[in-house]
Amino acid sequence: MVLHLILTLLCSVLALVSGYSTTLPISSFDEGYSHLFGDDNLQVLKDGKSVHLSLDERTGSGFVSQDLYLHGFFSASIKLPADYTAGVVVAFYMSNGDMYEKNHDEIDFEFLGNIRGKEWRIQTNIYGNGSTNVGREERFGLWFDPSDDYHHYSILWTDDHIIFYVDNVAIREIKRTGSMGGDFPSKPMTLYATIWDASGWATNGGKYKVNYKYAPYIAEFSDFVLHGCTVDPIELTTLKCDPTPNSNSILAHITPVERIKMEIFRKKHMQYSYCYDRMRYETPPHECVVDLEEAKRLKSFDPVTFGGSRHRHRGRTHHRSRLESF
Ligand SMILES: *[C@@H]1O[C@H](CO)[C@@H](O)[C@H](O)[C@H]1NC(C)=O
Numbered sequence: 001m002v003l004h005l006i007l008t009l010l011c012s013v014l015a016l017v018s019g020y021s022t023t024l025p026i027s028s029f030d031e032g033y034s035h036l037f038g039d040d041n042l043q044v045l046k047d048g049k050s051v052h053l054s055l056d057e058r059t060g061s062g063f064v065s066q067d068l069y070l071h072g073f074f075s076a077s078i079k080l081p082a083d084y085t086a087g088v089v090v091a092f093y094m095s096n097g098d099m100y101e102k103n104h105d106e107i108d109f110e111f112l113g114n115i116r117g118k119e120w121r122i123q124t125n126i127y128g129n130g131s132t133n134v135g136r137e138e139r140f141g142l143w144f145d146p147s148d149d150y151h152h153y154s155i156l157w158t159d160d161h162i163i164f165y166v167d168n169v170a171i172r173e174i175k176r177t178g179s180m181g182g183d184f185p186s187k188p189m190t191l192y193a194t195i196w197d198a199s200g201w202a203t204n205g206g207k208y209k210v211n212y213k214y215a216p217y218i219a220e221f222s223d224f225v226l227h228g229c230t231v232d233p234i235e236l237t238t239l240k241c242d243p244t245p246n247s248n249s250i251l252a253h254i255t256p257v258e259r260i261k262m263e264i265f266r267k268k269h270m271q272y273s274y275c276y277d278r279m280r281y282e283t284p285p286h287e288c289v290v291d292l293e294e295a296k297r298l299k300s301f302d303p304v305t306f307g308g309s310r311h312r313h314r315g316r317t318h319h320r321s322r323l324e325s326f
Contacts, residue, residue, distance in 0.1 A: 072228015085113030
């Protein structure tokens with residue numbers, strides 16, 4: 001307990017010192033993004049820097065980055081809808097499903113709504129080269145209520161690792177291993193944000209559905225960071241790489257202190273990991289390191305059902321016509 005306190009304290013001090021996301025330029029919505037679907041359920045606020053995505057009985061909504069990226073640091077500040085949100089999913093993710101229908105890549109943050117009085121959960125996952133038959137989902141609770149205020153959610157994607165961050169705390173690291181083969185995302189992707197009705201699976205395996213009595217459900221986005229290498233959508237050649245700020249090393253590996261902090265978070269907040277799902281994987285995928293205590297702890301959580309990426313690409317036709325217009 002004392003050790004935990006000391007580590008937590010040490011980590012917060014270091015996080016303050018290193019707080020890199022504040023050193024990266026924030027882009028406005030119009031500079032970096034396009035409307036994907038949902039008509040006026042997407043609203044850009046007057047400052048041009050914040051966007052509200054809403055879900056009502058007619059439609060969800062979403063937007064997509066104008067540029068295609070191969071690696072980088074991608075972040076947004078997000079405030080989720082409050083109160084009864086069962087069945088609602090807010091997704092913040094990278095994908096190239098529009099360009100590669102059979103062998104797409106994906107890096108996902110999915111926020112899963114909940115019944116009143118129970119908290120949002122956050123799901124992370126990746127697919128590489130169409131590996132949709134091997135989900136690598138993990139689910140977490142958070143140490144705050146994400147509907148109370150804006151919080152930063154970030155994806156770091158390099159050639160050999162992916163890190164998911166919440167408020168600059170690394171919550172999951174995926175290293176590219178030999179056994180993963182093509183399952184590690186490696187083709188250029190765009191960044192998406194959507195809100196949609198996932199009544200079939202999001203809350204307790206689909207037991208609780210979206211209730212439109214509480215609509216509209218509004219997810220608020222701000223502080224967009226798109227920092228990486230842009231790629232030409234036709235030629236697939238690199239156009240330009242943003243400079244890495246030299247005050248810190250965002251494209252470097254996770255530091256020992258970050259790793260300790262991540263382990264503390266995961267012990268406390270992880271609710272599901274594919275590595276422990278014996279119904280799904282009789283033998284866990286090769287990259288998994290299984291801990292028996294953890295296996296026992298994870299048994300106590302809700303049934304888990306997964307979305308599958310198909311559901312989410314409702315805006316596909318809009319996006320494609322945008323790409324064709326280049
Ligand atoms: C990705 O998939 C394509 C088509 O299925 C295949 O030809 C290619 O070898 C795969 N790449 C990797 C890195 O596995």
